[in-house]
Amino acid sequence: MVVRTVFQILLLLGSINTVVKGASIAKGSCQAQCGDVDIPYPFGIGAGCYINDWFAIDCNNQTAVSSTPKPFLKSFKLEVLNISLQHGTVLVKYVNYPIFWICANGTKTTASVDLASSPFVFSQLANTFLAVGCDNFASLASPDGAIVGGCMSVCVKNTTLLTNNDGTSCNGINCCQTSIPSSLQLFNATIESINRESPSNIDCKYAFLAEKMWFEANLINPFKIQNMSQVPVALDWGINTTLLPLFTGNNQSSSYNSSSYTRSSKSSTFTCFCKSGFEGNPYLPQGCTGISTSLGLLFLLIGGWWSYKVVKKRNNIKRKENFFKRNGGLLLQQQLSSSEVNVEKTKLFNSKELEKATNHFNVNRILGQGGQGTVYKGMLVDGRIVAVKKSKVIDEAKLEEFINEVVILSQINHRNVVKLLGCCLETEVPLLVYEFTLNGTLSHYLNGQNEEYPPTWDMRLRIANEVAGALFYLHSTASTPIYHRDLKTTNILLDDKYRAKIADFGTSRSITVDQTHLTTVVQGTFGYLDPKYFQSSQFIDKSDVYSFGVVLVELLTGEKAISSTRTPENKSLATYFIHSMEENNLFDIIDAQVMKDAKKEEIIAVANLAKMCLNLTGKKRPTMKEVAKQLEAVQTLRKAPYVQQNCEEVEYVTTEMYEQWDAISTLRMSSANNGVVSSLESRPLLYF
The missing domain is CATH 1.10.510.10 (Transferase(Phosphotransferase) domain 1)
Structure with missing residues (x-):
């Protein structure tokens, strides 16, 4: 219980941080999310919601494979997976980019996206350049043809993949990887055999740029790249220094870092961040909120939440007691005490047990429906399969029938009479638990x-x-x-x-041995x-x-x-x-x-x-x-x-x-x- 409470508090803290961060991530009343992706300013959806056209986002609501809308960086038509204000990165992906490959029956390459003159570069820290295939030398070249990086991988007989002890799979045997230079906005890749006189018989070799965390999590076997048409790539971004006056003086709780990386000799960019003790979007006026305020709000919410839980628990106990009385619990106790029923065999289940057993009374668990209620298939915590009868909402006139069924079945012990395992009276409608019969009626x-x-x-x-x-x-x-x-x-x-x-x-009746008949309101089935x-x-x-x-x-x-x-x-x-x-x-x-x-x-x-x-x-x-x-x-x-x-x-x-x-x-x-x-x-x- 304590562990669960602590976990709920941590979740609450996380939700508060999310509220603090997400309350003002977008400009004004602009759309702050597209599908599952947050769109913080300086990015934006719609006119007036982004700082300039480079940061415009299209939210596509009619994708071919999914009903969930997806954001695209409008300038390059790259799908956006994540935007980070803290790191100044945007994670994107593009069909058939940036994977290069060469095969034994010919060469096929893909043109790279040109980021020149934009506030975006391929992130040096977040990306890695990889080559898959043995007897392979892959090089990374700048637009002027100068090689700026590369790696080699050799072949090992009778194996297609060897892994290091740390679990990585690109160690120079059948696969290699290397870092990329900073400020890279356009590149090409070249794939050659190390041994040109006796090249390997591997069908295809691949070279591609990919975000490191994605690669480590999704490509334990790099040869799976041959079945992929796209990989995510991280782009660094920044705000042009000509826009600096828009940010100075408007947000005393934010700071900026000028010339964080250079696009060319004539232009530079800067990034903003919240000062120590503040969180939020530093690109918005008053976008950074004090953490102390968040903590105060947290404790206030925790106190309110705790009070709510206490009151809720008391109300639930009181509510179950009222249901127990209304569903004939006192009458049942009276009947059981005045009869020769084996009370120990008539178990009183709690509502949580039966909700879990029936998957919250899922319609897919329904075995049948009748005049007196619905029967669900359930499985108890001990693995027993049972039938749980959920009675219809009953008035006082019908209450006696339900209690009567419990009492009568509690007295019966016969292999050809369905066995009553117990009942639950603390719910809105009474529940009966029977042995499960596999083959229906x-x-x-x-x-x-x-x-x-x-x-x-x-x-x-x-x-x-x-x-x-x-x-x-x-x-x-x-x-x-x-x-x-x-x-x-x-x-x-x-x-x-x-x-x-x-x-x-439900309509059965017990009689004394000297009775010859029972006078009742006519009940039965025509x-x-x-x-x-x-x-x-x-x-x-x-x-x-x-x-x-x-x-x-x-x-x-x-x-x-x-x-x-x-x-x-x-x-x-x-x-x-x-x-x-x-x-x-x-x-x-x-x-x-x-x-x-x-x-x-x-x-x-x-x-x-x-x-x-x-x-x-x-x-x-x-x-x-x-x-x-x-x-x-x-x-x-x-x-x-x-x-x-x-x-x-x-x-x-x-x-x-x-x-x-x-x-x-x-x-x-x-x-x-x-x-x-x-x-x-x-x-x-x-x-x-």
């Missing part, structure tokens, strides 16, 4: 295209058996019976092994909703059975619970399914994959079971225990290929079969000659 699995793991009959039967077992557990085995109240294929998730896990318990519950508002365990019946039909047919493509009277899948069975058209609506994989008697058995679940009279529906038992029977007999099943022909029955189990019983019959007896009652139905 059952609805997506049935309606999507999965060539690797298609929804075969065995997969569908196993999923049905797992969901039935989980509902049986909720209704009968859990410490307090739980009604889901919104079972549907979008609330059934599939893990990495395509095992079913029931999710979304197409899965028990018609009896819709009429009476009394939800019973058989209401979940009805919803499961719809899911079972979806597994058989691959159809959606509600579809506008079917006729209006058959818009509901449950109605469509019942009508098809009554009209003896069951196999016309069964999914093609199921027809391919399953035996007809298996389809009939499961279809009759689904029909019983969809009985409009709740009392005539089987319990989830009975449903789970019959599905397990179908699955068990299917998994026993060694059993010689002499099943009698199943007669398709169109009358009421709600208390008959003919199809299932048929499957359970086996030949006495085989000595096989199906004894489902003698073995446990589910394993928890």
